[in-house]
Amino acid sequence: MLVISLQAILEEATAEARFNVGQVKDLSHLLRPDNLRKLREYSSVCCFLAFHPAGDPPIVEYVRSGTMADDSGPNVLVLFVLDRPAPIAVPVGTGAFGHWAEIGVGVDPAHRMVRTLFSGSRVPPLPGLVVFRDLAEDTDGVYLPLGHLESEREVRLHLREVFAEMDHLAATGRPAKLLDDLGVQWTRRGLAYERTDRRPMREWLIEGFRTARENYGDLVGTIGLFG
Numbered sequence: 001m002l003v004i005s006l007q008a009i010l011e012e013a014t015a016e017a018r019f020n021v022g023q024v025k026d027l028s029h030l031l032r033p034d035n036l037r038k039l040r041e042y043s044s045v046c047c048f049l050a051f052h053p054a055g056d057p058p059i060v061e062y063v064r065s066g067t068m069a070d071d072s073g074p075n076v077l078v079l080f081v082l083d084r085p086a087p088i089a090v091p092v093g094t095g096a097f098g099h100w101a102e103i104g105v106g107v108d109p110a111h112r113m114v115r116t117l118f119s120g121s122r123v124p125p126l127p128g129l130v131v132f133r134d135l136a137e138d139t140d141g142v143y144l145p146l147g148h149l150e151s152e153r154e155v156r157l158h159l160r161e162v163f164a165e166m167d168h169l170a171a172t173g174r175p176a177k178l179l180d181d182l183g184v185q186w187t188r189r190g191l192a193y194e195r196t197d198r199r200p201m202r203e204w205l206i207e208g209f210r211t212a213r214e215n216y217g218d219l220v221g222t223i224g225l226f227g
Helices: 005-012 015-019 033-041 059-067 070-071 098-103 109-119 152-174 175-188 201-214
Strands: 002-005 044-049 078-083 127-134 141-147 218-222
Touching: 002 005, 005 033, 005 070, 005 201, 005 218, 033 201, 044 109, 044 141, 044 152, 059 152, 070 078, 070 152, 070 218, 078 109, 078 152, 078 201, 109 127, 109 201, 127 152, 127 175, 141 175, 152 175, 201 218
Parallel strands: 044 078
Antiparallel strands: 002 218, 044 127, 078 218, 127 141
16 A cells, blocks of 8 residues: 655645645645645545554554555545655555554654544543544544454454445535534444544644654555545
């Protein structure tokens, strides 16, 4: 599976990048709401897969297995934190996340990113999947815990179904009610979830990039939608 930095995805999605590819250096400029809205042309729903590189082997093995881009489909953008920069497409193979697992970063970047979504309230444990309604706006999200999944196969089967639900609701439901409808669907299936705090997604993304790059990593998405 190939992944690339969300920064590169946005540079490709924005009009200015089509004339000046790779020259957008200021993240605060790149992550403006009008640029983030352009992601809707490529994906109708966005989520963040949060996991610890050493503490969540089933999730790590699933990401390394390479099926996530196919599992999520063309309309769902799955973001996660990689332990290396990805300004161009890079493969995620058996060695992925080994650097962070070996050096033991002080606070895992994914955990920091989840923590900022639950300011002042209990932070749910990793691993989990955070689904957002719209990265271009102030919004909350829904956090689906994944810690009960004990193998890479269980993770794959579970997330395939979750991604399919997200895709279907985004295509046929009410965009403004995506999170509510998804919560209803999960409740019917007996899946527990938590609602995050409402916050500006632009700020969250800037902080996510900063946290990842402080540890020589990157905030990435799967390849296949962009080109």
